Amino acid sequence: MSLLEIKNLHVEVEDKKILNGLNLTIEKGQVAAIMGPNGSGKSTLSYVLAGKDAYNITEGDILLDGESILELAPDERAAKGIFLAFQYPVEVPGVATMTFLRTALNAQRKLRGEGEYSTPDFIKLVRETSAKLGVSQEHLRRAVNVGFSGGEKKRNEILQMAILQPRLAILDETDSGLDIDALKTVSEGVNRLRSPERSMIVITHYQRLLNYIVPDVVHVMSKGRVVKSGGKELALELEAKGYAQYADEAA
């Protein structure tokens, strides 16, 4: 069975149609890139998968392990293994990063009927994981993302992903706002998490990120649907020819 199946998904925001009969299947362990021009619905897809409200699903379904997740709240989806690395991670003043990570991890484990992490085990887990991603202890003490640079925020997203160990990670334009060194660190962090048990959806505008996170498949989105799928060479072709050729296909 595929891990994720999106079937004929239609989504509106404030009466504006954003997703328009989108079909997409993600296999277990697969890394799928989703590319497409601005306004093609990539970010909407990521939010709809994570369960943000304000999106009106008028038709279609999203199946995880063959079961619909449309009725599930964001926290229940997280417990089932869905993780969204935000394009713009929000600052949460007053909530220390450590408290946040621990509350999240234990809440997920509780929903799955697993035991809570003990304090020493949790601290060890965070220390080891943050060291690999170059996230300092100082950052862990601060409030979530408050005063972090763009690169630090993205690194913090990958840290959360590494600690929460999702089965389906959605990376929404993780490359935006990163310089080349930060891009490398973040990509290495993502690559370390590749496993036959974990699927990823890598949303990006540019082929550049895909030099570091090499996808198994590439899907092209335009006007709220997938208009072309292919191997990693499809990304190079897009880089050379641009998105203009797909502009009419979805119409």
Add this chain to the structure above:
Amino acid sequence: MNAEVRAIKTPAEQALHNAYEGARAALPGKGELAAMREEAFKRFDAKGLPHRRVEEWKYTDLRALMRDALPLAAPPDAAGKSKAKDAGKVFASVDCRRLVFVDGAFVAELSDLTAELGLTIGSMAVALAKGDALVAAHVGKVFETEDAAVALNTALMGDGAVIHVSAATVLARPIHLVFASGETPSSGFIRSLIVVEKGARAIIAESHESSASQVNCALELVIGDNAQVDYFKATQTRGLHVASLLLTVGAKAQFNTFALNSDASLVRNQSFVRFAGEGSTGGLRGVNLLRGKDHVDTTMQIEHAAGHCASREQFKSVLDDQSHNVFQGKIVVKPHAQKTDTKMMTRALLLSDEAEADNKPELEIFADDVVCGHGATAGALDPGLKFYLMSRGIDDKQAEALLIQAFIGETVEEIAHEGFREAIMTAALSWLEARG
């Protein structure tokens, strides 16, 4: 002719009038003190309870809110004293000298009166009766105001604490004034005086709890030059609670006040603060947690009468259900108070569409070289923040609790004393937990 045409007294005003007439002869204090009571009562009686057309009381219309005035509290009985042993839990985790009051009356046998060098503790009723010099020098004189609630307190003041901390004394422990209530709802007029002399250091805490009583308390606090005072007040009362802080601070002194109102049904906390000497710093902060039909009014008048002083005011309120929070903050900078530096911030977090927050910051500046800022916000929880937390597996209620905790935490974190900081955060968290 400037006589005010007054309507017939409300039942509460009539009851207060009768209470004063009945108690006048027995109220402690003679001579000047008795004259001060008489004058204060006449002032109150002429205008009556403050109401919505009195600007300072616009949002807390006492005339409408007080259907009746309860009888004056009787001296505490054994049951009341026994109950008071468990009072003041909010600060029980901090090692304090406890001074216990039941229905406003000082209860020596429940209080810790261990001798300490430089510290004098007494009962206000006793001090008034014997014409104590400290009381004669300060009561009614720390911050003169026309306020009706203060006038009523002066007219009917019964008991309270009189504390003197002599120059350069550093108190070994914080003092906790525990105000408990007996079994019978009553009305109480509590007056306290605390004088912290030059270079002394004191931490004072005050907790109020009652089921249905009507309490009007006033604290006159004198902070001498180079002195340091921290003052905490926790109010968890289900009756009517009107509190006035009258504060004068000398030169190069430091003070911080923190007020917590949680599960308090009807509170007016008013502060009158005067910076009388140069180079002092003061912070007034607070957290209000309201639900049901709770009404909490924080009103302050901060007067910078001397230059080179800094004040910080920061108040956070969380409002659920149909509760109502009021913040009125007025900063007055006198003509010669140059280099005054003030910053006032009040923020309300509305958890319900039916809750109401009124924020009214005011500045009156007569000096030309000052930095004065103020800000006020009222809003709901940020759905973007909530979604971010939930997308990591944290459920709806826990996400809200974390965000509320963070909202009030910003202000609670400003408390330097670890014990009080934790005690106040613990009280706030138990309010949050009760939210379910």
